[in-house]
Amino acid sequence: MSNSDYSFRRIFELEACTSCRICADVCPAVKATGNGNLSGMYRLTQLRRILRSRTALWRRLFRFRDLAPSEWKDFSQTVFKCTLCGACQEVCPSGIHLKELWLQIRQDLNHSLYYPEKIDTIRENLDESHNVFGEDNEERSDWVEECQDEPEDRFCKNSADIVYFTGCVSSFYPLAQQIPVALADIFQLAGVDFTLLGEDEWCCGFPLLGAGLDELAGNFIDHNMMSVNQKGAGTVVFSCPSCYRMWQEHYPYQGKFSISHTTEFLLKLVKENSLKFKDSPLKVTYHDPCDLGRGAREFENARMLIKSIPGVELVEMENNRENCCCCGGGGNLEMIDPELSSKITEQKIKEITATGAQAVVTSCQQCVRTITTWVRRNEVPLQVYDITRFVRKALVQ
Ligand code: SF4
Numbered sequence: 250m251s252n253s254d255y256s257f258r259r260i261f262e263l264e265a266c267t268s269c270r271i272c273a274d275v276c277p278a279v280k281a282t283g284n285g286n287l288s289g290m291y292r293l294t295q296l297r298r299i300l301r302s303r304t305a306l307w308r309r310l311f312r313f314r315d316l317a318p319s320e321w322k323d324f325s326q327t328v329f330k331c332t333l334c335g336a337c338q339e340v341c342p343s344g345i346h347l348k349e350l351w352l353q354i355r356q357d358l359n360h361s362l363y364y365p366e367k368i369d370t371i372r373e374n375l376d377e378s379h380n381v382f383g384e385d386n387e388e389r390s391d392w393v394e395e396c397q398d399e400p401e402d403r404f405c406k407n408s409a410d411i412v413y414f415t416g417c418v419s420s421f422y423p424l425a426q427q428i429p430v431a432l433a434d435i436f437q438l439a440g441v442d443f444t445l446l447g448e449d450e451w452c453c454g455f456p457l458l459g460a461g462l463d464e465l466a467g468n469f470i471d472h473n474m475m476s477v478n479q480k481g482a483g484t485v486v487f488s489c490p491s492c493y494r495m496w497q498e499h500y501p502y503q504g505k506f507s508i509s510h511t512t513e514f515l516l517k518l519v520k521e522n523s524l525k526f527k528d529s530p531l532k533v534t535y536h537d538p539c540d541l542g543r544g545a546r547e548f549e550n551a552r553m554l555i556k557s558i559p560g561v562e563l564v565e566m567e568n569n570r571e572n573c574c575c576c577g578g579g580g581n582l583e584m585i586d587p588e589l590s591s592k593i594t595e596q597k598i599k600e601i602t603a604t605g606a607q608a609v610v611t612s613c614q615q616c617v618r619t620i621t622t623w624v625r626r627n628e629v630p631l632q633v634y635d636i637t638r639f640v641r642k643a644l645v646q
């Protein structure tokens with residue numbers, strides 16, 4: 250472990266914390282458990298202690314000692330029991346880049362013995378199979394078989410205007426596969442010239458960053474850039490907010506092609522009159538995915554899309570847009586502590602049902618997965634849609 254895992258700016262920012270506790274008040278993990286040790290404030294206090302204990306001068310002057318192994322273990326647990334939702338960063342009055350710090354601490358812990366075993370699984374799956382589930386990557390576009398008319402080319406062309414980057418969860422997880430099936434349908438109805446990358450699509454690398462394994466992401470970035478470039482496309486469309494955010498922040502795509510999340514791309518199709526809706530009376534609320542909302546600052550495209558469907562009534566949750574509460578599915582938390590993830594989802598369901606909506610719409614396969622799983626297990630009468638499926642359902646054909 251070393252202080253070099255932290256940028257100088259982030260170390261400097263640590264001193265700006267005033268212990269105001271505002272980050273703890275909005276943290277979904279703290280709210281779900283009542284455990285203040287899961288808060289950003291606690292984590293910063295421990296981190297300051299760790300960094301000082303590694304500095305010879307501080308050790309001599311103030312007798313700072315390194316954490317004992319049991320303290321390291323406890324600290325590691327609080328670090329990985331975080332959904333990386335960014336709600337703490339949004340409200341911190343001192344402007345500390347907390348989310349970036351949480352990622353840097355994970356990286357630091359991965360250079361030590363104190364990280365969860367599941368991190369090794371993520372590393373091995375991605376290394377061997379190029380997808381987060383450890384599945385055969387040749388099966389990445391097998392969801393095409395679920396389409397009404399499976400085309401001979403399985404939507405895999407040598408070149409096209411649009412590349413649809415499906416992402417690991419929507420490619421392999423059965424419940425989420427409904428999203429690419431719906432999007433392929435919409436593209437066909439609107440006459441969009443698109444292609445998939447098939448087995449040449451590798452994980453975007455986002456789970457590696459979330460696991461603190463940044464140094465392994467470069468290989469995935471280079472490969473995906475090469476695969477997209479070979480198709481000669483002008484735009485890459487993503488239905489996964491985390492893939493989209495990863496490309497936005499870490500891929501050198503500028504000047505080569507543009508990137509677009511489905512919320513933006515589908516709204517463009519609506520504005521061009523390429524999609525025709527039927528009357529679809531339903532009271533819905535919208536859940537902002539953390540990476541699309543607080544991450545990419547895209548709040549309105551999805552809402553405009555929903556409002557463009559005749560008969561749909563959109564009602565807001567108490568916490569919406571930049572204050573939206575996480576669904577519990579981020580930061581690899583579901584793999585590391587499924588019980589905590591589920592408790593966070595339970596809070597989310599309470600906020601959704603308080604609106605009186607018949608359905609919740611979101612723009613992320615992971616949010617759909619966590620919310621749907623909870624709703625089914627607990628027999629809550631609530632419909633759950635990704636925006637793509639919601640749009641498809643409302644189309645005339
Ligand atoms: S990122 Fe979210 S879960 Fe993690 S500490 Fe901040 S508010 Fe809590």
Ligand code: SF4
Nearest residue numbers: 266267269270272341
């Ligand atoms: S909100 Fe910011 S300043 Fe306040 S306790 Fe949290 S990290 Fe410190």
